[in-house]
Amino acid sequence: MFLKAKRLTALALGPVLMLLGLYSASTAAADAKVNEINMPPGVTNVGQSIFDLHMTIFWICVIIGVLVFGVMFYSIYYHRKSRGVTPATFHESTKVEIAWTVVPFFILIAMAVPATSTLLEIYDFEDAEMDVLITGYQWKWKYEYINEDGENVAFFSNLRTPQSEIYNTADKGEHYLLEVDEPLVIPVDTKVRFLVTANDVIHAWWVPELAVKKDAIPGFINETWTQATEEGVYRGQCAELCGKDHGFMPVVVNVVSKQEYAEWMAAKQAEAAEIKQLMAQTFSMDELMERGKGVYDRSCAACHGANGEGGLGKAIADSPIATGDMAGHLEVGINGVPGTAMQAFGGQLNDVDMAAVITYQRNAFGNNMGDMVQPIDVFNHKKG
Amino acid sequence: MGDHHHGPAKGLSRWLFTTNHKDIGTMYLWFSFAMFILGGSFAMIIRAELFQPGMQLVDPLFFNQMTTLHGLVMVFGAIMPSFVGLANWMIPMMIGAPDMALPRMNNWSFWILPPAFLLLASTLFMEGGAPAFGWTFYAPLSTTYAAPSVTIFIFCIHVLGISSIMGSINIIATVMNMRAPGMTYMKMPLFVWTWLITAFLLVAVMPVLAGAVTMMLMDIHFGTSFFSAAGGGDPVLFQHVFWFFGHPEVYIIILPAFGVVSQIIPAFARKPLFGYDSMVYATASIAFLSFIVWAHHMYTVGMPVAGELFFMYATMLIAVPTGVKVFNWISTMWRGALTFETPMLFCLGFLVLFTIGGFTGLMLSIAPADFQYHDSYFVVAHFHYVMVAGAVFSMTAAVYYWLPKWCGKMYSETMGKTHFWISFIGFNLTFFPQHFVGLAGMPRRIPDYALQFADFNMMSSIGAFIYGSSQILFLYNVIATIVSGKPVSDDKVWDGAEGLEWTVPTPAPYHTFETPPKVDASHAHS
Ligand code: HEM
Ligand SMILES: [Cu+2]
Ligand SMILES: [Cu+2]
Numbered sequence: 001m002f003l004k005a006k007r008l009t010a011l012a013l014g015p016v017l018m019l020l021g022l023y024s025a026s027t028a029a030a031d032a033k034v035n036e037i038n039m040p041p042g043v044t045n046v047g048q049s050i051f052d053l054h055m056t057i058f059w060i061c062v063i064i065g066v067l068v069f070g071v072m073f074y075s076i077y078y079h080r081k082s083r084g085v086t087p088a089t090f091h092e093s094t095k096v097e098i099a100w101t102v103v104p105f106f107i108l109i110a111m112a113v114p115a116t117s118t119l120l121e122i123y124d125f126e127d128a129e130m131d132v133l134i135t136g137y138q139w140k141w142k143y144e145y146i147n148e149d150g151e152n153v154a155f156f157s158n159l160r161t162p163q164s165e166i167y168n169t170a171d172k173g174e175h176y177l178l179e180v181d182e183p184l185v186i187p188v189d190t191k192v193r194f195l196v197t198a199n200d201v202i203h204a205w206w207v208p209e210l211a212v213k214k215d216a217i218p219g220f221i222n223e224t225w226t227q228a229t230e231e232g233v234y235r236g237q238c239a240e241l242c243g244k245d246h247g248f249m250p251v252v253v254n255v256v257s258k259q260e261y262a263e264w265m266a267a268k269q270a271e272a273a274e275i276k277q278l279m280a281q282t283f284s285m286d287e288l289m290e291r292g293k294g295v296y297d298r299s300c301a302a303c304h305g306a307n308g309e310g311g312l313g314k315a316i317a318d319s320p321i322a323t324g325d326m327a328g329h330l331e332v333g334i335n336g337v338p339g340t341a342m343q344a345f346g347g348q349l350n351d352v353d354m355a356a357v358i359t360y361q362r363n364a365f366g367n368n369m370g371d372m373v374q375p376i377d378v379f380n381h382k383k384g
Numbered sequence: 385m386g387d388h389h390h391g392p393a394k395g396l397s398r399w400l401f402t403t404n405h406k407d408i409g410t411m412y413l414w415f416s417f418a419m420f421i422l423g424g425s426f427a428m429i430i431r432a433e434l435f436q437p438g439m440q441l442v443d444p445l446f447f448n449q450m451t452t453l454h455g456l457v458m459v460f461g462a463i464m465p466s467f468v469g470l471a472n473w474m475i476p477m478m479i480g481a482p483d484m485a486l487p488r489m490n491n492w493s494f495w496i497l498p499p500a501f502l503l504l505a506s507t508l509f510m511e512g513g514a515p516a517f518g519w520t521f522y523a524p525l526s527t528t529y530a531a532p533s534v535t536i537f538i539f540c541i542h543v544l545g546i547s548s549i550m551g552s553i554n555i556i557a558t559v560m561n562m563r564a565p566g567m568t569y570m571k572m573p574l575f576v577w578t579w580l581i582t583a584f585l586l587v588a589v590m591p592v593l594a595g596a597v598t599m600m601l602m603d604i605h606f607g608t609s610f611f612s613a614a615g616g617g618d619p620v621l622f623q624h625v626f627w628f629f630g631h632p633e634v635y636i637i638i639l640p641a642f643g644v645v646s647q648i649i650p651a652f653a654r655k656p657l658f659g660y661d662s663m664v665y666a667t668a669s670i671a672f673l674s675f676i677v678w679a680h681h682m683y684t685v686g687m688p689v690a691g692e693l694f695f696m697y698a699t700m701l702i703a704v705p706t707g708v709k710v711f712n713w714i715s716t717m718w719r720g721a722l723t724f725e726t727p728m729l730f731c732l733g734f735l736v737l738f739t740i741g742g743f744t745g746l747m748l749s750i751a752p753a754d755f756q757y758h759d760s761y762f763v764v765a766h767f768h769y770v771m772v773a774g775a776v777f778s779m780t781a782a783v784y785y786w787l788p789k790w791c792g793k794m795y796s797e798t799m800g801k802t803h804f805w806i807s808f809i810g811f812n813l814t815f816f817p818q819h820f821v822g823l824a825g826m827p828r829r830i831p832d833y834a835l836q837f838a839d840f841n842m843m844s845s846i847g848a849f850i851y852g853s854s855q856i857l858f859l860y861n862v863i864a865t866i867v868s869g870k871p872v873s874d875d876k877v878w879d880g881a882e883g884l885e886w887t888v889p890t891p892a893p894y895h896t897f898e899t900p901p902k903v904d905a906s907h908a909h910s
Pocket of ligand 1: 520634635637638680681699700702703706741742743744745746748749750754757758759763766767770771774775
């Protein structure tokens with residue numbers, strides 16, 4: 001209720017404050033970011049430089065604006081016909097015209113200097129302490145930690161906000177649309193280099209508080225970096241239109257202490273080893289169905305519908321593939337359907353998850369094949 | 385020229401077969417207004433969905449179709465044809481020519497437009513839906529990943545391009561060959577100047593756009609890989625080609641608007657335009673610079689730092705000639721005898737809001753800062769300040785300014801002023817808060833957003849509905865004027881107006897300047 005009342009006042013006062021340009025960020029201190037009106041300086045030195053640059057140019061524009069509009073409104077007030085003035089006839093002045101060509105030129109040079117140095121700072125990729133490969137997929141991010149010693153750790157990061165919140169059947173949570181199942185985790189005070197690419201269309205990886213925005217382009221690897229000076233959770237979104245669910249592929253970055261990061265990384269590596277183990281196991285129908293539902297909701301429901309009814313992808317309920325030959329079904333799941341939005345999930349899901357989701361599709365939504373796919377089947381299918 | 389005194393043909397054939405610049409101008413103007421309403425209704429759907437967080441009205445794919453069609457229809461259907469219509473009506477009358485140089489081509493360049501837009505709108509009903517990849521249609525979203533309607537879209541772009549090129553050739557030919565004796569280049573009204581330069585821009589860049597969509601067509605249907613990395617191509621190449629067209633395109637949109645404002649401000653300041661020569665040079669330098677700044681739309685694609693620096697410096701430079709123009713307009717007002725009829729109000733609105741758009745443009749040109757601004761609502765705010773408060777406001781001013789000359793009747797000043805104030809308030813309520821949400825991190829082209837952006841988005845939507853409905857008042861005012869406005873009989877409708885168009889009778893007869901006027905040397909310009 002309090003929040004609501006505050007909202008309404010903000011709504012009513014907004015236009016007034018807007019005109020004054022005075023809406024101070026401090027009023028929003030209670031719930032940190034609501035109705036923020038400016039760029040966050042963020043938690044990196046680069047972010048601070050960009051913020052300073054932004055404010056410098058902003059104030060230069062404000063000063064020029066006040067002068068220009070001042071003259072204009074003076075004229076509107078004092079040079080109106082209703083005051084009985086007779087119009088002057090002058091229509092040029094070489095001196096003035098040269099002045100207002102040359103002076104702005106110097107102002108621009110004054111802006112270009114800090115802009116250039118900030119840009120060079122951003123383009124300094126040297127001395128990165130660790131590398132993360134970021135790959136944009138329709139509509140999720142994949143993070144892969146490039147470990148020189150030991151195996152790479154990789155995982156996908158999907159939107160966690162449930163459909164019920166998006167379609168207004170449940171209350172929206174605090175981090176509505178800005179929450180993921182598995183965030184990127186990086187250590188504080190460490191220069192982390194990001195190698196950014198995409199699997200399908202162009203995306204852009206953007207976290208305002210880390211001052212990073214880089215296009216993720218299929219077939220190209222872009223470089224960028226950050227060095228966060230404060231621990232915390234930083235949220236952003238995909239910034240390049242990438243199709244239907246472009247608005248639903250957030251970025252969440254956990255910046256943690258170096259200690260915590262090392263522990264997290266060790267746990268991830270152990271988990272990867274465990275999956276490897278699982279791959280050799282055989283599962284029961286119930287286990288597969290349970291795991292499969294989780295995978296389906298996370299990775300397939302966006303296109304195939306929460307109830308297999310279809311959408312951007314074909315319906316799974318009663319689908320000739322899902323109720324047909326198992327090899328054919330595995331083929332579509334693993335290698336996708338080229339030239340359509342159905343991607344090759346073979347590289348995105350591990351064999352256990354793939355086995356589970358295929359089993360699930362064959363036995364849910366009214367499909368009743370009764371057969372099971374085991375990780376080993378997936379493995380064999382991949383081998384060909 | 386045969387019969388010098390024939391009037392318009394009767395019925396539908398008048399409009400279908402006409403080669404009369406006024407008829408064609410009229411059709412362009414009505415067509416562009418229809419497109420303005422169509423594109424506007426798409427915008428209303430967008431703003432209605434964004435009224436609150438959560439998905440309420442449309443699904444995300446349809447939302448993307450709306451943003452795409454809104455942009456395409458507004459840029460290619462509303463703004464560009466409206467200025468071509470104005471050029472058709474005014475250029476011959478301003479330079480003392482009897483008609484456009486190539487009247488039959490003129491007919492064609494108009495009549496291929498409506499079918500093209502009908503076709504584009506029909507894609508909404510196709511399987512897979514209308515184009516949903518944004519008006520900038522970046523590959524591969526617009527190639528490998530596009531709905532089948534993309535092929536129709538490509539065809540439409542070709543038709544629009546052909547229409548624009550024909551229109552521009554016509555304008556160039558008219559201005560170069562059909563000026564009345566004594567109308568030297570440096571005596572031409574600025575509207576004619578800005579259109580001449582715009583026409584050259586169009587002829588230069590429309591083929592580039594055609595090239596871009598042709599490469600898309602090849603990629604989609606004929607197995608090439610211009611824009612697909614998998615086949616050895618380059619998705620970034622698409623952006624370079626697109627923006628090599630796209631940046632000059634934004635100046636194609638704004639230069640004629642500059643021309644209009646340069647005609648109207650002196651009329652209501654009752655004082656000649658300040659710095660005519662520097663206005664011409666500034667226009668020419670803007671046009672030149674517009675060819676070497678395209679990659680400021682691509683700061684985040686991963687260009688080498690030298691490229692970033694080059695495009696940053698070049699883009700910043702545009703502020704100089706743009707500033708010259710603003711200073712000249714204000715100096716024109718300085719110590720004039722100002723009155724504030726509707727056309728002047730819209731020009732003043734233009735002046736204030738376009739300048740704000742110029743400021744945000746300057747901010748966006750700063751590459752490191754653009755890393756934060758890019759593809760956020762800050763950019764959306766920027767380009768609506770320059771395109772709506774720039775181009776659309778000046779077009780509205782033009783309609784009010786010349787309408788009495790066109791139809792011999794006066795519009796309702798009260799309604800006109802009301803239209804201005806509602807537009808002005810609605811526009812700012814819509815787009816000013818978008819600066820805030822953009823800076824705070826809201827990306828553009830999203831159908832739903834995080835909760836912290838809710839209030840400003842609601843404000844934006846309310847503003848949009850206000851701005852949108854004010855256009856109905858405009859339509860009503862124009863129709864009421866044509867049907868039952870108070871007749872005006874003075875040749876010179878506005879006491880401060882200068883130029884040949886005010887020497888012909890009011891309403892302007894079907895044929896004007898069948899014998900060229902003599903341009904008085906003292907009437908320097910405008
Ligand atoms: C002082 C002059 C101007 C400067 C320095 C400038 C600069 C820029 C920059 C750097 C961008 C790219 C922002 C980004 O995507 O990150 C941009 C976007 C844009 N500008 Fe301007 N601009 C100026 C005037 C104009 C004018 C006069 C128009 C049109 C009437 C215009 C229309 C646009 C449009 C349509 C976009 C967005 C295109 C898109 O991505 O959809 N600008 N401007
Ligand atoms: Cu995206
Ligand atoms: Cu541009």
